[in-house]
Amino acid sequence: MNFLMEMEIVRAVLSVSELNRSAKDLLEQAFPLLWVSGEISNIKCYGSGHWYFSLKDANAQVRCVMFRDKNQYLDWQPRDGMQVEVRALVTLYQTRGDFQLSVETIRRVGLGTLFEAFEQLRARLGKEGLFDTDRKKPLPSFPKQIGIITSPAAAALHDVLSTLQRRMPSLPVVIYPTAVQGTGAAVKIAAAIQKAVSRAECDVLILCRGGGSIEDLWAFNEEVVARAIAACSIPLISGIGHETDFTIADFVADIRAPTPTGASQFVCPDSEELLHRAKALHGRIQRAMRQSNETRMQNTDMLACRLIHPHARIDEQLAHLQRLRERLAGSWQRNSESRYWRLRELKQRVTVASPDISRLIERQHELDLRLRRAFAGSIQTLVTGLQRQQANLVHLNPAAVLERGYSIAHTADGAILRNSDQIGIGDTIRVTFANGWSRASVTEKGG
Known part of the structure; x- marks a missing residue:
């Protein structure tokens, strides 16, 4: 506590509770956990589990308390007159204002060295x-x-x-x-x-x-x-x-x-435990042997049922062969009949689908004749059209027109003259005749 706090306490009037609380705080802050040795005196153990006693020497004593949560770990019981060492916290019991030690642990004198x-x-x-x-080293089992x-x-x-x-x-x-x-x-x-x-x-x-x-x-x-x-x-x-x-x-x-x-x-x-285990193992062995014998007997019965006299075995195989022969014969007969009816069906289908050769030849001649007629008609039509086109060409041929005394006039750049507006007086033009051509100069033109 510093000087200012001390002056404040001197000036203030404290209650008893405040005084005890301040004294308790001062003690606990001034003294850390410490070891104190002395003789136990007047120890009391209450039903709550807490221990109260005094620790004394030749000249002084101090009250001590050891609460239940601390003393429950002690494996011995302290008694009056014992010389002990306690590790405790210096404190003050506020209610009574008693100076005391709150004991954390306790040991008999000399045990600390041990x-x-x-x-x-x-x-x-x-x-x-x-x-x-x-x-x-492991312990031997027996x-x-x-x-x-x-x-x-x-x-x-x-x-x-x-x-x-x-x-x-x-x-x-x-x-x-x-x-x-x-x-x-x-x-x-x-x-x-x-x-x-x-x-x-x-x-x-x-x-x-x-x-x-x-x-x-x-x-x-x-x-x-x-x-x-x-x-x-x-x-x-x-x-x-x-x-x-x-x-x-x-x-x-x-x-x-x-x-x-x-x-x-x-x-x-434990011999009794070993005897019990031996009896248990003996029982397990007996059950295992009994189960093994029963299994072997069942296997023997099954093998005996499967064991047949050789003559009976041969008769059984002959009967089996006879059944296979009958099955083979029946299967062969059914297969032959099936193939027979299949052939008949195919024959009927071939008969129904076979062509009439004479009729087809007649049909071929008829079609040939029709083809020839159609081809001749088509040729005639083409010839007639070609002749008509040829006549039109002859009729429209410019050379034929020129043969009738007409001529074609061209400008100097080769354009055909269709209007007098295309040329002027003095222009040179080219005149094409049915045979040959000539150049002419325009001296007069009219609308």
Whole structure:
């Protein structure tokens, strides 16, 4: 808040609500999310699911609230007197004006270091490829002997043995005893794994223990155990803690089971289930054999029906040949009759269509005579017309006119004179006679 805002607040009269709201805003802006350590005191869990408690040390305490949407993910129950670390937001409860912490998450003191070590080891081993899927070994479908690496006093061992006894009573089990908790447990677990590998008497190994806190399960987060699992040549399945518990051993193992009982269910099939499957397969085989026999019997009956004595077979073929002969004879007769009637029909049509030669010759002579007459008449008509045209030509021939004493006058440019207006006095004209021509000069003309 700047100086001008401070002066404005000093001059103004604030209500209690405004004061608390301003104080809440100042606290939340001034303090980011931070970790606070202390001892839990006077914790109360209400039916709403919210937790209210105080966090204190030797000299002070602060009220805390952890709402249901935050605490539902916690896998342990805080109690009075526990030393914890909370990640919280510094705020103010406006209604009462109480200074408090709104807790986002909570962890027991020391677990932060364990979680950090867990994440660092997991990252380093992951980079080395110890968690890669391609290095995982498949579990045998029907192991001949199973090895269990755990503490003989562990309740998980009893659960695993009970499950194996129920699922496959005849399956041999070898127990490799080792401490699974406490100082030096990790080295002992690694030694037990190496011992199982060196003896090579089992087809699959189960590494298991019951649930517990992160400290209880920490031996399975040690690098020496992870290296031993990675170097194990026998398929190994881990069943450590509860389903929500994860350890480094779970990541390195060939298969992770949610619980020790789940691990025992992974490694061997259920004998009752196998018996049920065997019965089902036996029933299927019986049905298949019965159906196959029935099919073969039906085929045999069909072949027996088709099997005929050779003499009967010959008689049947002779009868068939007789039927074919009769059909051939009938077909030949019908074909011959059809062709006979067709020939008769064609003969009648030829008879009806044959020409009368004498009549045609007579008709030809008649037509020849008519043609000659028509040709002669046509020639006569043409001659008569030609003579008439010739007479007209003679009558209209200018030379004939000239023979009668007439002449034709032409102008100097050769035009025939038909009018006196075509020439003038002194013009020279050409006069054509029946025989020859002459030039004349015009000395006089009249209209």
